[in-house]
Amino acid sequence: MRPLAKAPLARHPGVMSRIARRFDRLRAENRAAFIPFVMAGDPSYEASLEIVRALPGAGADLIELGVCFTDPMADGPAIQLAGQRALAAGQTLRRTLDLVSAFREEDQETPIVLMGYYNPIYAYGVERFLKDAKAAGVDGLIVVDLPPEEDEELCLPARKAELDFVRLATPTTDEARLPSVVRNSSGFVYYVSVAGITGGATGEAGAVATAVSRLRSASGLPVAVGFGVKTEARAAEVARDADAVVVGSALIEALAAGLPDGEAAARDAVLDLASRLSRAIRAARQPSEAL
Template sequence: MTRIDAKFAALKAEGKKGFVAYVMAGDPDYDRSLELVRGLPGAGVDVIELGLPFTDPMADGETIQLAGQRALEAGMTLNRTLQMVRDFRTGDDTTPIVLMGYYNPIYSHGVDKFLEEAREAGIDGLIIVDLPPEEDEELCIPAQKAGLNFIRLATPTTDDKRLPKVLQNTSGFVYYVSITGITGAAAAQATDVGPEVARIKAGTDLPVIVGFGIRTPETAESIASVADGCVVGSAIVGAMAEGKPVSEVLAFVKSLADGAHRA
């Protein structure tokens, strides 16, 4: 059982919904980014999604693209991202961390080497947005053999024929993308999301967590009420981009987490 599995089992036992926060590793610099990540559990975050900066983030909207650029310009690399996880783990050995990004940096690093180092650093799961189920032998299967969850995205365009393929080797949780398009675009609507979550849950026992289009505590509460939890990314990354003190960003994160936990 991974930390992710244990966290969602504990939330279920408490009758609570989960709150997942996405932040970009190294944005705007290593020290401020690490300060933010270290503060997330105290702000009510159940699972941390750590973005791996990449030069061509095709699924991301402008807010997260710019965050990745700032991180890369500040010297962030895959190795430094793994070091950030190690630094976090010196004070927190329980909060799950999911590394979210693209396959190219992992492929360049070497899959076997990456998986060994990721596991050693304290990463619990992967979301690699540009690897479809047809490529499971590339990373998904090796990751699961190494003890890491491989979390798959389902979208409004994932029809009933495609869904079983998407769910086939997924573990940890299913990430349902509430809107078509890129991150940070439109606002998620619980009336649209609810039936889709039910459709996914008919095909899996895994928790279904909803992301994209959640920017306020009220939306976090409404979306979490029809799922097992929600993810917020662009709104948090945007708050960091405005140059706000980390303490202020964490207060905003806490308001979102409180919203999800009220559901």
């Protein structure tokens, strides 16, 4: 088992972001975070709000909230279909911010990170988006198609607005590339454990552990591992080394499987799987006799 990453530096003396506070607490508890990904507006605004509101009770430590987009190049079939369902239901970036605002009426503690693509933000207007996202209660951004060379486009303005900007690293991020990847990152680093789209198989455990250690050392930030974590056993395996485990496609697939029986059944399927994944992650670092 690898040690947890050191606490990220506060942005202002004595002030820590919700994300930093949450990882601080997890570090004290010696466990990895469970970060579920769900698509805002899937299968409807109302149903997705119910799911997001219930996720902390199902064991979510942070929540990644997808922003639907017509051309999601990094996503596999499950999340592509989730985005299409959300778009068909009328979901927009503005409605996604409204969903976060509604969530914050009941929960002021659970960090929320928006994950998506730059085009909807660009169309919305960067300055307006950052102001509205901060007001809504968003804590961080993952924008998969903005490389470090474009940091002035959104990353640096987001940091100035006190929103964490979470950068992706992959198995192909070499020593020459790594410094630019982590330079302006904050909150945590998201390690894409395979060179591919969401929903694929995760990398071999030893390789993931080595990558997590390398990224922690380079960034000084917690490292979350995602893309392809689908089972309780695999989530627990990743949780022994990573600071967080991200699960998306498996939850989206559970939702889709439940939809023929109605939105309530889809919601319950997501929350049931989330609860099982959370329990596995929480137990991962316990003594074997406690498992």
